[in-house]
Amino acid sequence: MTLESVTSDLLAPVAHGFFTRKGGASSGVFAGLNCGVGSSDQREAVMLNRARVAAAMAAPTDALLGMHQVHSADVAVVDGLPEDPDAPRPRADAMVTATPGVVLSVLTADCQPVLFADPEAGVIGAAHAGWRGTLDGVLEATVEAMLALGASRAGLRAVIGPTISQRAYEVGPDFFDDFMMQDPANGRFFAQGQGDRMQFDLPGLGLARLRAAGIDHCAWTRHCTYSDPERFYSYRRSTHAKEADYGRLISCIRL
Template sequence: MTLEILTSDVLSPLRHGFFTRRGGASSGVFAGLNCGQGSSDQTEIVAINRARVADAMAVAADHLQGVHQVHSATVVTIDAPLAAKPRADALVTRTPGLALSVLSADCQPVLFADANAGVIGAAHAGWRGALDGVLAATVDAMCALGATRETIVAVIGPSISQRAYEVGPEFFETFVENARENTQFFAAGVDDRMLFDLPAFGLHRLRAAGVGVAEWTRHCTYSDADRFYSFRRATHAQEADYGRLIAAIAL
C-alpha cells in the first residue's frame, strides 16, 4: 500500500510530511506504518517502516533523525547524524540532507521552518511538554541558528482533539495554576470531568512565541482509527500496545 503523507502549503516547498499509519509493514495492533522503535513491534519491521519514510523524504535511513522523547522542553541542535538518541523532545538544524522527525500517538507533532534562513525544526508536544515550553524553546533554538521569529511557520499535525480528550480536575488545576487564561482551553464534560483542547493550546503557545504562521491540520488521532494510532484509544480498548506515527521535515 502506498504511504499516505499529509502536507501543509505553508511548509512548502520544503520536504515534509505527517505520515498516517497507511502503507506500512506492521500487523496486529500495530497494523500499518508503525515507526516507534520503543514499541513492542518487531524491530526489523519497524526498521522497514522507517526506511520507507526515509525514502519518501529522500534521505538515507541513518539521516532520518529523532530523539528519545521524554515529555520535556529540551531541544537539541544537530549538524550531522546522531550517534545515539539524546533525551529530548525537539530537534533543529540548518544542515541540508538531514530529516528531523518526531513520533506521536495523540500528542502534537509540530514541524517548523524558516525557509528564508534555511532553518527547520520538529517538536513532540504533549500536554506536559507544551505547558513546560517545548514549542517556545524550539523557536529559540531556531533563532540561534539564524531564523527570525516572524518568518518561522509552524504546523501542528494529527493530534487528539478536544472532543476526545477528557481530563480530571487535577489536570485543569495544573493549567490554571500556570496561567489563569488557560481556562479558555477547557470545556465542561460529564460530572467533574472536562475536555481539554490540546491543539488550541499548542497554537496559543506558538503564537505567544512570535511565529509568523501557526496552523493545525485539524486531524484527530483518536477519532480516525483507519489513519492514525492513538494511545488513548488503545488504552480504552485495553490493547497491549499501540503504534507511533511519524512526522518529518528536511531542507
Template sequence: MPATLEILKSPVLAGLTHGFFTRHGGASSGIYHGLNCGHGSQDQREAVALNRTRVAEAMGVAPQAMVGMSQVHSADVAVIEAAPEAPPTADALVTRVPGLLLTVLTADCQPVLFADRKAGVIGAAHAGWRGALDGVLEATLDAMEAQGAQRPDTVAVIGPCISQRAYEVGFDFMDNFVMEDEAYGRFFSGGPNGKPVFDLPSFGLYRLRAAGVGMAEWIGRCTYSDPDRFYSYRRTTHRGEADYGRLISAIRL
C-alpha cells in the same frame, strides 16, 4: 515511494520536503497494523525498520539521515549538525544542515514542524500537554533563533493529535494549567461525563502565536477519532490493548 503511503502535508510548509505520515502503507501487523515507526513499541524490529526505510525513501534520504529523539516530555532541544550515533534525549530537534531528516514520533501528542525558509533553519517538536505547558515550543524557537532564524519568518504546523472532544481530563489536570495562568481556562470545557475536556491543539496554537511565529496552524486531524489512519495511546488504553504504534512526522531542508 510505495503507492499506499499516505502523507499529510501543509500549504504553510509548501516548498519544503515534509510530511505527517498516517499508518497507511506500513509493514506492521496485528495491533500495530500499518506504518508503526516506533522502536519503543513491542512490534517486530524488522517491521519497524522497514517502515522507517519507507519513510526515508518518501522523504528522499537514506535511512541513516533520519534523526529522531528519545522523547521524555521535556522542554529540551537538541541542535543537530550531523546524524548522531544514538538519538539525543530531547523533545525537539533543530538544524540548518540540508539533507538531515528531523523526525518526531507521536500517538496523541502534538507533532510540530517548524521552518524559516529565509534563514534555512528547521525544527521538529514533540509537544504533549506537559511539554507544551513547560515551554518546548518556545524552546524550539529559541534554538532556531540561535541558528539564525527570525520568529516573524518562522512558520509552524501542528500535525495529527488528540482533539478536545476525545481528551477528557481530571480537575487536577486542569488546575495545573489554571495555576500557571488563569487565562488557560479557556482551553477547557465541560465534557459529557461531568469532567473537563482539554483542547490540546488550540493550546499549542496559542503558545506558538504568543511566541511570535509568523504563521501557525493545526492540520485538523484527530488521532483518537480515526483508527484507520492514526495510532492513539488513549484509544489503545480504552480498548485494553497491550501496546500501540507510533506515527512519524518529518521535515528536511
C-alpha cells in the same frame, strides 16, 4: 502499499510530511506504518517502516534522525549526521538544524507533532509537544533554538499535525487545576464535560503558545488521532480498547 502523509502549504517548499499509519509492514495492533522503536512491535517491521519513510523523504535511512522523547522542553541542535548511526538518540523533545539532507523526525500517538521551517533562512525544527511539554515550553524553546541558527520570527512557520482533538480528550479536575494554577487564562482551553470531567483543547494550547512566541504563521491540520483509527494510531484509544501496546506515527521535515 504507498505511504500517505499530510502536508501543509504553510511549510512549502520545504519537504515534510505528517505520515499516517497507511503503507507500513507492521501487523496486529500495530498494523501499518508503526515507526516506534520503543514499541513491542517486531523490530524488523519497524526498521522496514522507517526505511520506507526515509525513502519517501528522498533520503538515506541513516539520515532519518529521532530522539528519545521524555516530555521535556529540551531541544537538540543537529549539525550533521552522527558518525555512529547506532549511537544513543538524544534525550529531548525537539530537534533543530540548518544542515541540508538531515531528516528531523518526531513520534506521536495523540501528542502534537509540530514541524517548523524558515525556508528563507534555511532552518527547520520538529517538536514532540504533549500537554506537559507544551506547558513547560518546548515550542518556545524550539523557536529560540531556531533563531540561534539564523531563523527570524517573521520568517518562521509552524504546523501542528494530527493530534487528539478536544472532543476526544477528557480529563479530570486535578489536570484542570494544574493548568489553572499556572495561569488562570488557561481556562479557555477547557470545556465542561460530563460530571466533573473536562474536555481539553491540546492543539488550541499549542497554537496559543506559538502565537505568544511571535509565530504569526501557524496552523493545525485539524486531524484527530483518536477519531480516525484507519489513518492514525492513538494511545488513548488503545488504552480504552485495553490493547497491550500501540503504534507510533512519524512526522518528518528536511531541507
